[in-house]
Amino acid sequence: MQLTLDEATKWINSFVEKIEHNSATLNELDTAIGDGDHGTNMDRGAKAISEALSKKSPENLSELLKTTAFAMIQKVGGASGPLYGTALLDMSKAAKENDDLAALVQVGADGIKRRGQSDVKMKTMIDVWQPVADDLQAGSLSTDQVTAALNSTKDMVATKGRASYLEEKSAGHLDPGSQSSAYLFESLVEVIGG
Amino acid sequence: MKKIINNVENIVPEMVSGLVRSNSDLVEEIPGTTAVVRADAKFASADQVGIVSGGGSGHEPLHAGFVGDGMLSAAVAGEVFTSPTPDQIYEAIKAVDKGKGVLLIVKNYSGDVMNFDMAKEMAEAEDIKIGTVIVDDDISVENSEFTQGKRGVAGTVLVEKILGAAARAGKSLEDLVNLGKSVINNTKTIGIALKAATVPAVGHPGFDLKDDEIEFGIGIHNERGYSVEKIQPSKQLSEELVAKIIDEFDDKTGKFAVLINGMGGTPLMEQYIFANDTFDNLKAKNIDVGYSRVGNMVTSLDMVGISLTIMKVEPQWIDWLNEPATTIAW
Numbered sequence: 001m002q003l004t005l006d007e008a009t010k011w012i013n014s015f016v017e018k019i020e021h022n023s024a025t026l027n028e029l030d031t032a033i034g035d036g037d038h039g040t041n042m043d044r045g046a047k048a049i050s051e052a053l054s055k056k057s058p059e060n061l062s063e064l065l066k067t068t069a070f071a072m073i074q075k076v077g078g079a080s081g082p083l084y085g086t087a088l089l090d091m092s093k094a095a096k097e098n099d100d101l102a103a104l105v106q107v108g109a110d111g112i113k114r115r116g117q118s119d120v121k122m123k124t125m126i127d128v129w130q131p132v133a134d135d136l137q138a139g140s141l142s143t144d145q146v147t148a149a150l151n152s153t154k155d156m157v158a159t160k161g162r163a164s165y166l167e168e169k170s171a172g173h174l175d176p177g178s179q180s181s182a183y184l185f186e187s188l189v190e191v192i193g194g
Numbered sequence: 195m196k197k198i199i200n201n202v203e204n205i206v207p208e209m210v211s212g213l214v215r216s217n218s219d220l221v222e223e224i225p226g227t228t229a230v231v232r233a234d235a236k237f238a239s240a241d242q243v244g245i246v247s248g249g250g251s252g253h254e255p256l257h258a259g260f261v262g263d264g265m266l267s268a269a270v271a272g273e274v275f276t277s278p279t280p281d282q283i284y285e286a287i288k289a290v291d292k293g294k295g296v297l298l299i300v301k302n303y304s305g306d307v308m309n310f311d312m313a314k315e316m317a318e319a320e321d322i323k324i325g326t327v328i329v330d331d332d333i334s335v336e337n338s339e340f341t342q343g344k345r346g347v348a349g350t351v352l353v354e355k356i357l358g359a360a361a362r363a364g365k366s367l368e369d370l371v372n373l374g375k376s377v378i379n380n381t382k383t384i385g386i387a388l389k390a391a392t393v394p395a396v397g398h399p400g401f402d403l404k405d406d407e408i409e410f411g412i413g414i415h416n417e418r419g420y421s422v423e424k425i426q427p428s429k430q431l432s433e434e435l436v437a438k439i440i441d442e443f444d445d446k447t448g449k450f451a452v453l454i455n456g457m458g459g460t461p462l463m464e465q466y467i468f469a470n471d472t473f474d475n476l477k478a479k480n481i482d483v484g485y486s487r488v489g490n491m492v493t494s495l496d497m498v499g500i501s502l503t504i505m506k507v508e509p510q511w512i513d514w515l516n517e518p519a520t521t522i523a524w
Contacts, residue, residue: 070281073280073281073312074279074281075279077273077277077278077279077309079277079304079308081279081280082280082305082308082309083308085280085312115312161304
C-alpha cells in the first residue's frame with residue numbers, strides 16, 4: 001500500500017505522543033539492561049519532532065521523514081539518535097522514488113542494520129523492525145504482530161548494543177529500543193488499520 | 195553533591211563558553227554548536243588535513259584543550275558522558291576542511307562511533323574527503339557496557355599529538371589514517387580508581403568503593419573494571435599495571451612512550467610518586483623509555499584515580515610527541 005503524507009503525519013504525531021506518555025517505562029526497561037536514559041533521550045527527540053513540524057508543515061512524504069530524522073539526529077544523542085535518524089533519513093531518500101509502505105520500512109530496517117553493524121536475533125530494535133517489514137510485505141500488520149515481535153526480544157541474549165556486556169543476564173528483559181520501535185509501529189497500525 | 199555549577203542542563207554550553215572566553219587567542223566557538231575550532235592566525239592559511247575529535251564532556255582538557263597548531267583543528271563537546279550529535283560534528287568538519295580532507299579521531303564507544311559515522315556520511319555527501327581512526331587502547335576489558343571491543347581512554351591524547359604533528363608536516367589523509375592505526379595498535383592503557391566520578395545529573399558517585407578499596411581496570415565513564423582490591427602502596431599499584439601492559443607487547447625492544455594520567459581528582463603529588471615507581475618498574479623489565487608525560491589529560495570528572503598508558507614508538511613518533519603544540523593544555 002502507498003503511504004500518504006496525511007497518514008504519515010498522523011503516524012508520526014501519534015508516535016510522539018506515545019513516547020512522551022511512556023518515557024518512564026522506557027527508562028525502566030533501560031535501567032534493567034542499559035544506562036537508564038532511553039526514555040529521556042527519546043522524549044527529547046519527540047519534543048524536537050513536534051517543534052520542527054509545528055514550525056513548518058512538510059510538503060511531501062520525503063520532507064516529513066527528513067524533518068523527523070533531523071530532529072532525532074540533533075536531539076537524541078547516544079546510539080538511539082543515529083539509529084532512528086539513519087532509518088528515517090534513508091526512508092526519506094527512498095520516499096522520493098517510491099511511497100510503498102512495506103518497501104520504506106524495509107529501507108529503514110536496512111539503515112539500522114548498517115549503522116549498528118547488526119542484524120536480527122541480537123536483541124536490538126531490528127528484532128521489531130524486520131518482522132514488521134516482513135508482515136507489511138506479506139500484506140498485513142496488526143498490533144498483535146507488533147507485540148509478538150517485541151516479546152520475542154525478551155528471551156534473547158544481547159550480542160550487540162549496550163546490553164551485550166550483560167551477556168546471559170540480558171535474557172528475561174525486553175529490549176528498550178524494541179519497545180520504542182513497537183510504539184512506532186503500534187502508531188502505524190492505528191493509522192492504516194490492522 | 196557539591197559542584198560549582200548553575201543549571202545542570204547548561205553545564206556544557208557554559209563550560210565551552212568559559213573555555214573560549216579565557217583562551218580567545220587559541221579557540222573560538224562554532225556558532226550554534228558546542229564545538230570549538232582553532233582561532234590562531236596560522237589556521238586561516240594552514241594548508242593541511244583537518245583533524246576533528248570529540249566525545250562526551252567530563253574528560254577535560256580532552257578534547258577542546260588540545261585544539262591548536264600542531265594538534266586538533268576542532269573539537270566537539272557532547273553532553274556529560276554522552277556522544278555529540280552528527281550535526282555538530284558535521285559543522286566542525288566543514289569549519290576545518292581546507293580541501294585536503296578531514297581526519298576524525300573517535301574513541302571506541304558505540305554512540306561516538308555511530309554519531310561520527312553519520313557526520314562522515316553527511317560530509318561525504320558534500321564531497322569532503324573523510325578518514326576515521328578509532329582509538330581502543332584500554333586493555334583491561336575486552337567488552338564493556340559502552341562498547342563492542344576495547345574502550346578508548348587516555349591513549350587518545352598521544353594519538354592526537356602524533357597525528358596532529360604529522361598533519362602539520364603535510365601528511366596526506368590516507369597516510370594519517372594508516373599512521374593512526376599503527377599508533378593505536380601500539381598503545382595500551384589500564385586505569386585504577388580510588389573513588390568513582392559523580393555525574394552532575396546523577397548527584398552521587400557512579401559506584402561505591404570502601405575507604406580502603408580500589409578498583410583495577412575502570413573506564414572513563416564509571417565503567418567497572420576487572421577487580422576490586424585493598425589499597426596498596428603506589429609501588430605495587432604501578433607494578434600490577436606495568437606487568438599487565440608490558441605483557442601485551444610481543445616485542446619489548448626499542449623505545450616506549452609513557453603517559454601517567456590523573457583522572458580528575460588525584461593530586462599531582464601522587465601522580466609523580468606513581469611516575470617515580472613506574473620508571474623503576476619499567477627499568478626492572480629493561481624497557482627503554484624514550485618519552486614521558488605526567489598530568490591530567492583525559493579525566494573522568496572528579497574521579498580519584500590514575501591511568502598508565504604505554505606506547506611502543508618509532509623514532510619519528512618521539513619527534514612528533516616532542517614537537518611544540520600551541521593549545522590550551524598540551
